[in-house]
Amino acid sequence: MQYVSTRGGTVPASFGQAVMMGLAEDGGLLVPDRIPRFHNELPRLSRLSYPQLALELMSPFVDDVPREDLEELLERSYGPAFGEPVARLVELGAVSVLELFHGPTLAFKDVALQFLGNLFEYLLGRENQHLNVLVATSGDTGSAAIYGLRGRERINVFVMHPRGRISGLQERQMTTVLDGNVFNLAIEGSFDDCQQILKALSANLEFKRRVGLGAVNSVNWARVLAQLVYYFWAYLRSGAERIQFSVPTGNFGNILAGWYAWRMGLPIERLVLGTNDNDILARFYQTGVYARGSVRHTLAPAMDIQVASNFERYLYHRLDGDPQALRRAMDTFRAAGELRLGQADPIFRAAACDRRQILSTIRRFHEEHGYLLDPHTAVGVAAGLENALPEIPLVCVGTAHPAKFPRAIQEAIGKDLARHPRLDVLADLPTRLEVLDNDPRAVARFIEIAVGLPAGA
């Protein structure tokens, strides 16, 4: 299988090349040139362990890593080293929560980034290369990337977060990691600004090549690939014939993986997309118009995103894999801040949840089930309950442990009940971070100095 750019401007790449590239060199996203089907193999898959299931589902997408090596990478990523089971399905009355937050940073992003860390190390070792990873984070990606990459040889990781706009806990999770290959950069701007810096530096091919720059942000194909596995896992565990998922959505990476799972033959009846007040995607699936708004801060900060970087992959498939049409659409969006696609996509439903709904959903699930939802998961649950078909099981993707968001829990139920020992110990640890201007040149210069390169032009 080969990977092509959504914008049609690159030669087809192998899996390994696509992973190392992150973004395609023409500014597009890499997509597989076909999508394998598994609809006849579901009974066989239902007996497999999580890493074995991942191996079966990923293999057709991975031509240039021998199967034994991929198997070993997956066992290392999702076996005992992961700490806890990768996924758990918890039934709560009318819905189930798919808990994906038992990894080292207590958020679902660990599922992809533990694998990506192992994969990077493997690919770099094979090519005898080094890599500098630049990440833009609104909270959870950063810590998951840091925990996926800390202490690895051949890799440095530079994580930009919007200064003062992530929770204190999230900041401590990142800045208490003192490994010499980890650099936390607090940017004087918003998360979108951080993403813009990442895009600008990734689009600067001279810089990208000279520094050996890669990305682990949710645009990296390996992350989408790792994430589609748990949709199959949840379906197979549920024992249901057909299933629905609701997914709290920011950058559209998680739900996109669900959409690929559906294209691969998983009998998904509906995908319900939940957003917070940053509702660009909810509006799109309701009206067919993708129109930029301004970023608002919410109780679910990992979803405080207006321009969802992975959406371009979906758009590409919606436009029948026509890179010219995709480029036109992206140009229109860039120029006018708006894009019309018309005609709804029948598998999607969407809803935006405001602060009141997030709090009342957390409160209700605590009262009715003694279960604590984190504010992101609460968005997905609320959207799912409103939009799913009643007769088909609904699985709500649980993206973070509630203890990561104690203020929202406190506000919802009046008590600080959500604790996790792994977070409690962070309070007393030393931290390290650098404050940088909202300027790609400042970040470029910092990286050059950190890796010991002379300044560029």
Ligand SMILES: *Cc1c(COP(=O)(O)O)cnc(C)c1O
């Ligand atoms: C990243 C994140 C999301 C959003 O996931 P996307 O793949 O960006 O849509 C939701 N919840 C939490 C807790 C996250 O960290």
